[in-house]
Amino acid sequence: MVGHRHAPEIHPGIAPRPTLRRRIDQLMRALLPSLFIVFCALVLSAGLGIPGQNELCFGIAASTVFFWSAHRPQSMTPLMTFCVGLVCEVLSFGPPGVFVFSLLVFHGVAHLWRYGLSRISFLFGWALLGGLALVLSLFGWIIACIGTLAMMSPVPSLFQAAVTIGIYPTLSALFAWARRTVADPEQA
Incomplete structure (x- = not known):
């Protein structure tokens, strides 16, 4: 039988006390992405x-x-994504349900392919986000056309996809830094 070897801890058994302040700090660090949105x-x-x-x-x-x-x-998490999408839905003037649905699709695809996304280059992940942004923006346009019973211009939806694709590299760099520092619950 092969035994599993784990790397020894640097300071075994030494951990900060789980005080109320530390728990609140961990919670706020975990909620930072949702609060940012x-x-x-x-x-x-x-x-x-x-x-x-x-x-x-x-x-x-x-x-x-x-x-x-x-x-x-x-x-x-999916629940946090839904709640954030609901807040954004209330504050936006788009077709009802499209914002929440789109965010849940982004979450589902990224969560499902997270191991593959960690192994591929940034450009392929960016291309995946771009494809999703284009498809979901056009989906929102189709729903808006159905809701108004008129053929609307797809230019705002294409602009939405372009803004999403264009802003991702900057936000990704910011979030990569935040993941290691201010948004890491383990550092609380």
Whole structure:
């Protein structure tokens, strides 16, 4: 019989006390991705006069859900994704249910393929996000056309996909840093 060898701990048995402050710190670090999405959605729902605010909100939410679902699924669970999508849905003016559905699809694909995404290059992961953004933006356009019973221009949906694809590298770099520092519950 082969015994499993585990690497010895550097300081076995030494761990910080589980105080209330430490538990709250761990919870806040775990909730940081969701809180980031809610904060951005609140800021972008205000009348700032920035062109493409709704598209930017979708891009930030989709990129955040995709990254954290692939790299730290404990920080972006399906329930958290649903709740964040619901908040974004209430603050956006798109067809009902499309925002939540899109975020859940981003979460599902990233979570399902997280082991493959960790082995492939960043460009392939970015291409996967881009394909999903394009398909789900066009899905939102189709639902909007059905809801209004009129053929609408697909340009806003294509712009939404382009914003999502364009913002992901910057957010990915920010989240890679945050994953090792401020959003790591183990460092609490």
